[in-house]
Amino acid sequence: MSNTSLEIQLKTLPNQPGVYQYFDSDGKILYIGKAKNLKKRVSSYFNKQHDYGKTRVLVKKIATIKHIVVDTETDALLLENNLIKKYQPRYNVMLKDDKSYPWICIKNERFPRVFSTRRVIKDGSEYFGPYTSMKTVSTLLNLIKGLFQLRTCNYDLSQEKIDANKYKVCLEYHLGNCKGACEGYETETEYHANIDAIKEILKGNFKDSLSQFKQQMKDYAEDMQFEEAQKIKEKIEVLENYQSKSTIVNPKISNVDVFSIVSDESYGYINFLQLSYGSIIRSHTLEIKKKLQETDVELLELAITELRQRFNSKSKEIYVPFKVNIGEHIKTTIPKLGDKKHILDLSLRNAKYYRMERFKQVKITDPDRHVNRIMAQMKADLRLSEEPRHIECFDNSNIQGTNPVAACVVFKDGKPSKKDYRHFNIKTVEGPDDFASMEEVVFRRYKRLLDEDQPLPQLIVIDGGKGQLSSALKSLDVLGLRGKIAIIGIAKRLEELFYPDDPIPLYLDKKSETLKIIQQLRNEAHRFGIEHHRNKRSKSALNTELETIPGIGEKTVVELLKTFKSARRVSNAKLDELEDAVGKSKADKIYNYYHN
Known part of the structure; x- marks a missing residue:
């Protein structure tokens, strides 16, 4: 269908409440929606740029628009609900009727x-x-x-x-x-x-x-x-x-429906409590998969209509966390305190528990969906332009002084990818200088990835505050990667997240999965770095110990390490093995040093 045809269809829409239906060029229904004003609502799809990919794709596919005018918004809401369940359009959230309740x-x-x-x-x-x-x-x-x-x-x-x-x-x-x-x-x-x-x-x-x-x-x-x-x-x-x-609240609270919602990037979870004389006579949580980045208000309005229909509720009043528009015949209350607020909080707690349980189930039964949800959540929480499927974290703090080293740990799809972990021995920095060390390892890491045409991460996490972040940015500038890879710094004490060119840190909810993954990255980088530093110190100490054996010089030490690979193996070697490596005289001295 041509753009001209769509323009004519848009111009002829009425300024009345109703339901609109989008069809593609094959006559297949794409989407059903409700509107207070059909002309304004439908025109908005074509008048503005859509950030969300699925909405852009939907708009491109629309060939025909049909509408049904109704008397009130309530009628529009009910009609929309029934049509969605009947036709199940691709771009609508799905509301399945459950006939098996007792x-x-x-x-x-x-x-x-x-x-x-x-x-x-x-x-x-x-x-x-x-x-x-x-x-x-x-x-x-x-x-x-x-x-x-x-x-x-x-x-x-x-x-x-x-x-x-x-x-x-x-x-x-x-x-x-x-x-x-x-x-x-x-x-x-x-x-x-x-x-x-x-x-x-x-x-x-x-x-x-x-x-x-x-x-x-x-x-x-x-x-x-x-x-x-x-x-x-x-x-x-x-x-x-x-x-x-x-009875869990005031018995005077009767014939009331309570609704609350929690949501993430992919799903909305709406809890429904029905009260009669202060008693909860029904509790149900509905899970809705988002299709077009629906807001909490949109999801809650849809769910209220669906749940009241499904459970045949005739309550004249509802308690909700924010303003919703579900018709003029139902009293809407937004409780702020007292018994009413208590029951709304209880409903919200039910929704949160349900969401947590679903996470546990999905993690076991559908790992891909679990990963997709976390990645979408991290993208939103950290204000990223793409999902951080590949994250790298650098740490060189608390291991200053002798044997300066740094660690790079890699997470893929939110989980450690240990085969991709890397250690760095600091080469160009004299003395304990955390900032210069960070600059060196970030440069070396991404210079190598570029030279070897290896995939770059979507996110770099620097264990440290503004100073460490600035040092890492210098290397990204030199390599021409600034702006191509997202980078943040995490300060230890308050778990502040620092962004380039932004003096104000971001604070994530202490219970958020995004913060937990970043903390896990930071802790893993710290553990990996400390382990390498400890091994290096031990190796250095053992090498020094070989040189302290009376009558054993530097050349003999080199020969021993070539044969046995480490000082520890030298100390555990048999006498005849030592004789084969350095001769009888020196072998006796080494063997007697460790065994007497």
Whole structure:
């Protein structure tokens, strides 16, 4: 489709709320979006430069634009959600319907049964849920069973069949778990009073049931029926115990949905809590893969609509961490303190825990996705132009004085690549001069990589502050690499990250994975450098020791090292091996020196 055709389509878009759909030249749907103002929103795709690659590719592929006008933004949000799930366009985040959540069913019967199911049948029965955990369902059903005597059989308990003595009471009646409605021992009115109480409990309202049981206990006590009163007392204790465990905030907070979000470069994690009378009656976290660098606001708006639809929420108020636009019929609260803030913080904590668990799972089951996420996060955190797949870190601190050395460690895809580690003996610097040493090793390292046409890193980390960073930059300038490789310095004390030509350091979150990888780089470089320095000192000390053996001169030492490679091997050599190398006379002197 020509640009002229697209321009005409853009000009004819209305200034009304609605949903827009992008199609490619083959008529395949690419993307579905919602808009407060269709003309403004759709035109923005074509009027500005897009930094994100996928968005640029999407715009290039658009051949046809279709739109659906609706009355309100809420309608647009719901329509967008349903169309995305129906067509699953390539450039939209995917929202998958999960039909397998458990529900609690109150069956549409004369004497309703209460049971769990994963199938919702539209036969007039009432369904509570869906619940995200079968454990919650089991707990509630056990609570109900302990409080109320309900039938578990699936007989058709019509009045005609009961009057005709069609059924006989079963073992459940004799155990006291059922009151025998099948033989007319319990009326429909009595039974439905219990069902009404169960419905309130499933909504999180314990107040009415507690009041009812307390009145029953009082009545039994007044009638001297103390055994029955004791049974009711036990039920009250069960209900109060369950209530105390399930109520986590003010019971006045009821019929409220709570949403929070944490995100990284690739995914958004949205937690949903549903509250009734201060109790959390539902918790679910939705993971959404980003497609076009969607913002937290965009992801949260999409997720709120999806989760409320998925769990059939009718709550009139939601708590969120920031302003969202999901329609005028829902009250939006951004809590700042008190019980409301407490519950929002709890939701955020759930989202963070879920994200951490997903990291652990992904690390084991999908290492590539784990690496991709970390690389994308490092690119964003460190303000880099490309992902730091290949990082090199230099260290020559704390090993000044004798035998000056430096270390270069290499990380690839966020992990140590030990075969690429390199040691450097400082050659051009006299005395302990950290800055000049850093200048030398950085020059030697990248001069060699350039000469050998080896791949260069995307990031260089210098263990040190501004001075060390400036020294490394001098070498990059000489080699013409400044601006081609990102370089930062990390100062030890406060974990400050220094950038070239920027006097203000960057401070990363102490718990961030990016900082942990940089710290691991720095520690590994330090360990590798110290190890080399220690070996060099030991070798030097051993060489000196050979020269101190009486009657052994420099030429003999050279011969010994040529044969045995190290002073340690000389000290452990047998007498005949020494004789073969330097003759009997000198061999006796060396052997006696080490063995006497």
